[in-house]
Amino acid sequence: MSGPQRGIYDDAKRYLDAQEANFSYIQDDTSGELRNALYDPQCFKGDRMQQLKTKLDALKQAVTSELDKTRKQANAMLDQMQQRMQTMDEYKALPEARTDELNAKFQELRSHFAQQRLIAVINALLRRFEEQGYQTLLRRMVEMAKPKPTHTDTSIGGKTSPGIKETKAEYVSARKLSIPFDKPLLRDSADVDRYVEALRQALLKEIGEGKQVQV
Known part of the structure; x- marks a missing residue:
């Protein structure tokens, strides 16, 4: 096989190898059909290569569309988290240099999303930020x-008395809370009321223990 047909064959093989991890997010089995066609010793006969190219182009479009959708959803989640952070009193009290430092983390992640070609990796990056990076930020x-303390020690009767050690706030993600509920699905308003109350109690429990809940 040579010429344009060989070019189509090589392009299809390279694409299938490079994008294999994305195919599980596509609803049809075009990728499987293409692999079967490439393994067929008769694939170069007649117009089979043109048919293969048509399917390859359709698969590329489907993957690109799903990748764009994943990026859009991930960026929307980032926007939501960033906006929530920016409404906090602590954020508003910071000078511009500090807020720029905080916002840079979001832009850095958006750049990673834009460069990434695997859907699963984008989802993993977002999930790790939601569960760990956001809390750290x-x-x-x-x-x-x-406010920075002016001193930590005081002198009493010629002796040094240590200052009070401030405890750091503990954060917990609302996603990781265990909500005691006896149904896997909410089917009516009564179920919703019961679930909301169970969630409320779980949140109050964490707050009562001195924790701050990330939503």
Whole structure:
């Protein structure tokens, strides 16, 4: 096989190898059909290569569309988290240099999304930020906004008395809370009321223990 047909064959093989991890997010089995066609010794006969190219182009479009959708959803989640952070009193109390530092983390992640070609990796990056990075960022923001003490020790009767050690706030993600509920699905308003109350109690429990809940 040579010429344009060989070019189509090589392009299809390279694409299938590079994008294999994305195919599970596509609803049809075009990728499987293409692999079967490439393994067929008769694939170069007649107009089979043109048919293969048509399917390959359709698959590329489907993957690109799903990738764009994933990026859009991930960026929307980032926007939501960033906006919530920016409404906090601690954020508003910071100078511009500090808020720029906080916002840079979001822009850095958006750049990663834009460069990434695997849907699963984008989802993993977002999930890790939601579960770990965002809490770290909020903790950093609160620490930066705290007034710096002028001294930590006081002298009493010629002796040095240590200052009070301030305890750091503990953060917990609302997603990780265990909500005691006896149904896997909410089917009516009564179910909703019961679930909301169970969620409320779980949140109050964490707050009562001195924790701050990330939503």
